[in-house]
Structures are given as C-alpha cells and as structure tokens.
Amino acid sequence: MKKEFKAEAKKVMDLMINSIYTNKDIFLRELISNASDAIDKLYYKDLKSDKNVDKSDYYIEIIPNKDQRSLTIKDTGIGMDETELEENLGTIAKSGTEIFKKNVKDENIDNLIGQFGVGFYSAFMVSDKIVVNSKKDDKAHKWISENAENYEIEDSEKEDQGTEITLFLKENTKDENYDIYIDQYKIKELVRRYSNYIRYPIKMEVTKSRKAEDSTDENPKYEEYTEVEVLNSEIPIWKKNKKDLKDEEYINFYKDQGYGFDDPLSWIHLDIEGAVRFKAIIYIPRKAPFDFYSKDFQKGLELYSNGVKIKERHEDLLDDEFAFAKGVVESDDISLNISRETLQQTRELRFISKQINKRIKSHLLDLMNNDREKYETFFKEFGNNIKVAIYESYGAKKDKLEDLLLFYSRNEDKLISLSEYKENMKSTDESILYAVGESLEKIKESPALKSVDKDCDVLLLYEKLDEFLIKMLGKYKDIEFKSISQVEDNEEESEDDKDLIGKMKEILPDEVVDVKISENLSDEVISMIKQKGEVSIEMEKTLKLQENAPHIKAQKVLEINKNSKAYDLLKKADENELKILTNILFDQAKLLEGLEIEDPMTYTKNIWKLI
Numbered sequence: 001m002k003k004e005f006k007a008e009a010k011k012v013m014d015l016m017i018n019s020i021y022t023n024k025d026i027f028l029r030e031l032i033s034n035a036s037d038a039i040d041k042l043y044y045k046d047l048k049s050d051k052n053v054d055k056s057d058y059y060i061e062i063i064p065n066k067d068q069r070s071l072t073i074k075d076t077g078i079g080m081d082e083t084e085l086e087e088n089l090g091t092i093a094k095s096g097t098e099i100f101k102k103n104v105k106d107e108n109i110d111n112l113i114g115q116f117g118v119g120f121y122s123a124f125m126v127s128d129k130i131v132v133n134s135k136k137d138d139k140a141h142k143w144i145s146e147n148a149e150n151y152e153i154e155d156s157e158k159e160d161q162g163t164e165i166t167l168f169l170k171e172n173t174k175d176e177n178y179d180i181y182i183d184q185y186k187i188k189e190l191v192r193r194y195s196n197y198i199r200y201p202i203k204m205e206v207t208k209s210r211k212a213e214d215s216t217d218e219n220p221k222y223e224e225y226t227e228v229e230v231l232n233s234e235i236p237i238w239k240k241n242k243k244d245l246k247d248e249e250y251i252n253f254y255k256d257q258g259y260g261f262d263d264p265l266s267w268i269h270l271d272i273e274g275a276v277r278f279k280a281i282i283y284i285p286r287k288a289p290f291d292f293y294s295k296d297f298q299k300g301l302e303l304y305s306n307g308v309k310i311k312e313r314h315e316d317l318l319d320d321e322f323a324f325a326k327g328v329v330e331s332d333d334i335s336l337n338i339s340r341e342t343l344q345q346t347r348e349l350r351f352i353s354k355q356i357n358k359r360i361k362s363h364l365l366d367l368m369n370n371d372r373e374k375y376e377t378f379f380k381e382f383g384n385n386i387k388v389a390i391y392e393s394y395g396a397k398k399d400k401l402e403d404l405l406l407f408y409s410r411n412e413d414k415l416i417s418l419s420e421y422k423e424n425m426k427s428t429d430e431s432i433l434y435a436v437g438e439s440l441e442k443i444k445e446s447p448a449l450k451s452v453d454k455d456c457d458v459l460l461l462y463e464k465l466d467e468f469l470i471k472m473l474g475k476y477k478d479i480e481f482k483s484i485s486q487v488e489d490n491e492e493e494s495e496d497d498k499d500l501i502g503k504m505k506e507i508l509p510d511e512v513v514d515v516k517i518s519e520n521l522s523d524e525v526i527s528m529i530k531q532k533g534e535v536s537i538e539m540e541k542t543l544k545l546q547e548n549a550p551h552i553k554a555q556k557v558l559e560i561n562k563n564s565k566a567y568d569l570l571k572k573a574d575e576n577e578l579k580i581l582t583n584i585l586f587d588q589a590k591l592l593e594g595l596e597i598e599d600p601m602t603y604t605k606n607i608w609k610l611i
C-alpha cells in the first residue's frame with residue numbers, strides 16, 4: 001500500500017524560509033511582487049471584458065502602524081476567494097500565478113513575477129502573525145496564521161476588491177530590530193532598492209514636517225502633517241525610448257544609482273529583440289573608482305526581471321576587461337532561482353553577457369574612431385585593465401582586444417592604435433618597431449631611438465606592462481613586433497674590427513655577450529647597449545624590482561659608433577688604454593639606459609686617467 005509522506009508544515013517552512021533567503025529585507029519585495037501580479041491579473045481581465053479601464057484604480061499601498069506594530073500591504077488586484085486562499089496560501093510551493101500564466105498563455109500577461117509559490121512565506125521571517133483579508137466577486141474572506149503553525153479562514157468584511165496583507169511584527173531581540181519595518185524611511189529605501197520599477201504606483205502616507213503658520217523668526221514652530229507619496233518610479237529609464245531621452249536624464253540616472261560622482265564619459269542604451277530579449281544601459285565612467293585596480297573591486301551590472309531587482313551586482317555579465325562598466329540590465333526571459341538572489345549561469349544569461357560585452361567593445365571602437373579625445377580619456381583611465389586582460393589570458397583575448405590598444409607614436413607625437421601604425425607602414429614586410437623605457441622623455445632621448453630612420457615610426461612604450469604585453473601579442477595581423485634594441489643577427493663584422501672586438505669582449509667577459517662596431521648609428525651616439533634574446537634591459541629592471549621574480553639579466557651587446565671619435569681612440573689605444581676606454585664606454589651606455597653602474601668610483605677614476 002502506498003503511503004503519503006507526512007511532514008510537519010512548520011518545520012518544512014522554517015527550513016525552507018531560512019535556507020532560501022539570506023536577507024530578511026526581501027519579504028517586502030515578495031509581497032509587493034504578489035500585489036503587482038494580482039493587479040496585472042485584474043487589469044488583464046478588465047481589458048478582456050471591455051470594461052472602461054481607469055489606470056488610477058490600480059495601485060499598491062503600504063500602511064505601517066506603530067501602535068499595533070504592524071505593516072499592511074494593500075492592493076487593488078484580483079483578490080482571492082476562499083478556495084484560492086486555501087490553495088495558494090495553504091499549500092507551500094503552489095503558485096496560483098504560475099498556473100494562471102500557463103492557462104492564459106497570452107503575451108500581454110508575460111510579465112507576471114511569481115512562479116515558485118514560496119515568496120509569500122518569507123513574511124514569516126519578520127512577523128509571527130499574518131492576516132490576509134481578500135475580496136473577490138463581492139465576497140471577502142480572512143486567512144489568519146500565527147507562527148506559520150496553522151491557519152484558519154473565515155468570512156470577513158472588506159469594502160473594495162483586492163487583498164490586504166497585515167504582518168504583525170515579531171518581538172525585537174538582542175540581534176534583530178523588527179521595528180525598522182514600520183519606519184517610513186526604511187520602507188522607502190526597500191521599495192526603491194527592490195521594487196522601484198513595479199509598474200503600478202506604490203503609495204504610502206508619510207509624515208512630514210513644515211513651519212507652522214504662527215512660526216516667527218524669533219520663535220520658530222514646526223508642525224507635522226501627512227501626505228500620500230508614490231514611492232516608486234514605475235517606468236525605468238532603460239524601458240523608455242532612446243529618442244525620448246535627453247543626455248541629462250542618463251547622467252542623472254547614473255548619479256542616482258551611485259555609479260559614480262562625476263558625469264559618465266559615455267553610455268550605450270540597448271534594446272535587444274533577439275533569442276533572449278533584454279534592455280540595458282551601460283555606462284563608461286570618466287574616472288576609475290579609487291579601488292578599481294585593487295583586489296577589493298567588484299565588477300557587475302544591476303539585474304532586473306519584470307521590474308524587480310534580482311541582483312545588485314551580477315558579475316558574470318561583464319568580462320574582466322570591461323570590469324569598469326556600470327549599469328543595469330533587465331530581461332523578463334531569464335530563468336530565476338527560487339530565492340531570486342542567486343542565479344544559475346543559464347543559456348539566457350550567457351547570451352545577454354555575450355551581447356553586452358560585444359556592444360561595449362564596438363562602442364569603444366566607435367569612440368576611438370569618431371571621438372578620439374573621449375577615447376583617450378577612457379584609455380588613460382582604463383587602458384591598463386585591457387592590457388592586463390590580454391596579458392592574464394596568456395594572449396587568448398588578443399584578437400578580441402588588440403584593436404582597443406593605444407601606444408605612443410614617435411612620428412605622430414600622440415597615441416595611435418596598432419591598425420593606424422599598420423596603415424602608415426610603407427610595407428607590411430617590415431616589423432612594428434618599438435622602444436622601451438622608463439618614461440616618454442627618456443625614450444625620446446635614448447641612443448637607440450636616435451639611430452632609427454625617421455621614415456619608420458616607432459611605438460614608445462613607457463608603461464611597466466607594455467613590453468610584456470607586446471611579447472604576449474607576438475604579432476599584429478601577421479606583422480611581427482620588433483624592439484629597436486634587439487641586435488640584428490645578420491649584420492656582418494668588417495674584418496679589420498674583428499681583432500678589436502675580440503679584445504673588448506675579453507675586457508667585459510661577464511657583462512656583455514658581444515661587441516659591435518656599427519656605421520648606422522646616429523652622430524649623437526657614441527656607445528649604446530642593445531640586447532640579444534628575449535629579455536630586454538627594461539625587463540631586467542622590472543624583474544629586479546619584483547620580490548619573487550627570477551633574477552634574469554638581459555644578454556647585452558655593446559655597440560660602438562664607427563663614426564665617432566671614441567672609435568678612433570679605441571683603434572689607437574694600447575692594452576691599458578683600451579681597458580679604460582672600453583669600461584668607460586660600457587658604463588656610459590649603461591647610464592644612458594638607466595642602469596646602475598656597479599662601481600662608480602672606478603668609472604670616475606678611469607675618466608681622470610684619460611684626461
């Protein structure tokens with residue numbers, strides 16, 4: 001014989017409530033959502049019955065009562081009859097709303113919020129007695145439950161159609177103050193936080209203070225008065241038509257939401273009608289928040305569904321490279337988790353996230369091409385984040401992000417993109433040249449740069465990460481990157497210098513891997529250091545500063561200008577003079593590169609020996 005499971009409803013309810021919701025505040029969101037659903041159902045019914053629909057008949061009201069420590073949520077919705085009270089509120093996990101949606105199957109009623117049949121019970125987190133007074137089809141009934149242990153239903157009186165749910169708040173404890181839920185400021189805050197965009201007005205009579213009529217400057221008097229206020233905004237800005245919105249409205253929304261203190265740099269307003277429908281406003285801030293480049297920073301966008309806020313910050317909507325973006329997304333097509341607090345990574349959300357990140361990228365490219373000043377402001381603030389994303393993905397994000405990079409161009413004397421560099425190249429058989437240094441000024445003065453033909457542009461890299469980033473990029477659209485400090489392996493030595501080079505190498509056995517005598521250096525350059533292999537001098541410097549990094553040295557090549565006086569002196573020098581000259585030339589080249597010379601005393605002595 002099959003037997004029914006027996007369960008103690010109260011225990012199941014306690015378990016359920018405490019494990020589903022992490023935050024007591026959300027009970028109000030749940031009750032307001034139910035009220036909104038109930039009004040939607042009535043509105044739908046009224047429309048179908050050709051009744052004269054007056055929008056002002058549909059509203060939600062919140063009534064806090066300090067004397068009896070209760071909070072009432074009233075709606076002018078469809079109401080519940082005795083059977084519905086029994087079935088919907090007497091059965092856990094039964095959603096009248098979900099059944100209604102299935103029966104009606106009409107896209108006009110697509111926006112109903114309830115689906116799991118549990119939200120109502122969250123009210124027991126803050127109250128120990130709930131009275132639901134509901135009127136439908138001219139009959140009113142009361143559903144009363146104390147401590148969620150049992151419930152009773154009785155006939156009642158009620159003037160208008162709809163439902164009034166009164167929560168009698170729990171006694172305060174050492175840790176919990178339930179009185180906050182009858183405080184008008186707390187209620188306002190909760191409505192704005194979770195239910196601001198419910199489509200019906202949420203009203204409350206609020207107490208305010210004003211100067212009394214007999215108030216004078218000498219004897220100021222104040223009096224209290226009450227006024228009914230609508231607490232929610234009803235139509236969110238992202239649901240409005242782009243064409244009807246002024247910049248000012250976007251800027252005000254940005255500030256109201258606390259996305260930033262100053263005006264945003266730019267924004268995109270999306271209304272996507274694809275496989276998953278969603279609306280969004282995404283902002284590019286003008287300034288990075290102070291903790292942006294720290295571990296504490298949390299990325300994400302606000303997420304709404306059916307006018308209800310589901311998540312304050314949904315991280316997965318933004319790729320790391322666009323972590324700076326702020327904004328809001330609303331989709332009625334996402335599958336929600338029962339608590340509406342956590343979301344599974346669903347197909348719909350992945351679609352939304354992909355679209356958003358794609359749009360951010362194309363918006364940035366658009367700024368780069370059509371509003372360069374704005375793009376540069378953006379890049380100076382957040383460019384590093386994009387570089388880090390490429391670097392940390394080990395180049396996997398290269399194709400997606402390389403076109404957003406800007407580097408300083410020697411010839412143009414401003415920031416340019418890699419594609420602009422490519423366009424200016426005489427032939428794509430050449431490489432993209434770059435020079436690395438501590439600052440723009442230092443690179444501009446570097447001997448290596450002076451020796452590069454003016455016809456070829458050189459990217460000047462002065463941010464710490466830049467050179468590592470270039471290594472990660474490897475190529476840009478099949479064009480290699482090449483450091484101007486990299487020694488060309490194919491250069492042939494002239495026979496008569498071989499002897500001199502051999503001797504100089506013996507003088508600096510550990511310091512250099514090679515010595516070169518070159519005819520192509522600029523007149524200003526006497527000696528300089530180039531590098532062989534992958535590790536550059538700048539990398540050596542950066543790695544030296546990092547505590548746990550391997551202590552790797554660049555393979556240095558000392559290059560001497562054949563057209564300089566130094567070369568003549570080297571040729572004529574005896575063994576002792578050659579030693580002194582070689583050391584001086586190497587030390588000077590190191591100084592020009594911003595490297596320390598190990599023994600400044602010997603360096604000075606050597607100079608005096610020559611004078």
Ligand SMILES: Nc1ncnc2c1ncn2[C@@H]1O[C@H](COP(=O)(O)OP(=O)(O)OP(=O)(O)O)[C@@H](O)[C@H]1O
Nearest residue numbers: 034038088095096097114115116117118119120163
């Ligand atoms: N104010 C109301 N007016 C009319 N019916 C209501 C009201 N509040 C609740 N109900 C009915 O009670 C049912 C159960 O409500 P409950 O909040 O527990 O779940 P839900 O809203 O259906 O789903 P969810 O758990 O996803 O919020 C609703 O589906 C609805 O039929």
